[in-house]
Amino acid sequence: MTTSLISGFHHTALRVADFDRAIKFYQELGIETARSWGDAPKRAAMLNAGDGNYIEVFEGGDADAPSEARMIHFALRTPDVDAVHAAALKAGAQEKVAPKDVEIPSHQGPLPVRLSFVIAPEGEIIEFFQNELT
Numbered sequence: 001m002t003t004s005l006i007s008g009f010h011h012t013a014l015r016v017a018d019f020d021r022a023i024k025f026y027q028e029l030g031i032e033t034a035r036s037w038g039d040a041p042k043r044a045a046m047l048n049a050g051d052g053n054y055i056e057v058f059e060g061g062d063a064d065a066p067s068e069a070r071m072i073h074f075a076l077r078t079p080d081v082d083a084v085h086a087a088a089l090k091a092g093a094q095e096k097v098a099p100k101d102v103e104i105p106s107h108q109g110p111l112p113v114r115l116s117f118v119i120a121p122e123g124e125i126i127e128f129f130q131n132e133l134t
Helices: 019-028 081-090
Strands: 008-016 032-037 044-050 053-059 071-077 094-106 109-119 125-130
Touching (some): 008 019, 008 125, 019 032, 019 053
Antiparallel strands (some): 008 071
16 A cells, blocks of 8 residues: 555635635635735635635636636645655646745735646646645
8 A cells, every 4th residue: 555645635726707706705604714815906815614625716717707617726735745746747647837835925924835736637737735834
């Protein structure tokens, strides 16, 4: 049995046409904003859905796009971005963004993360996400 390179689900990222309406909708469900960054028309927020799971909402979506076209990517939590990225490439994924350290300058303070992106064999975009704060 191999050791899992993934420690759980982290977030799904959505691009929405009406950012304020989307945030209000999730807040009405009891989901609070954990982090937010940017200014209109490029705002984004990480909403805490509980148990270490998040919904990442980006402003700037097309109101006429079909709903299934609004998902940007989904992110898997990992303790080792580099190892899981290499494993994904070996398994047939294509590299979209090589592993790198990023500091997201959120309104709640810097959010340091290590991340990478791949395109899986069926075309979905997967982010591998490693951090200590979310």
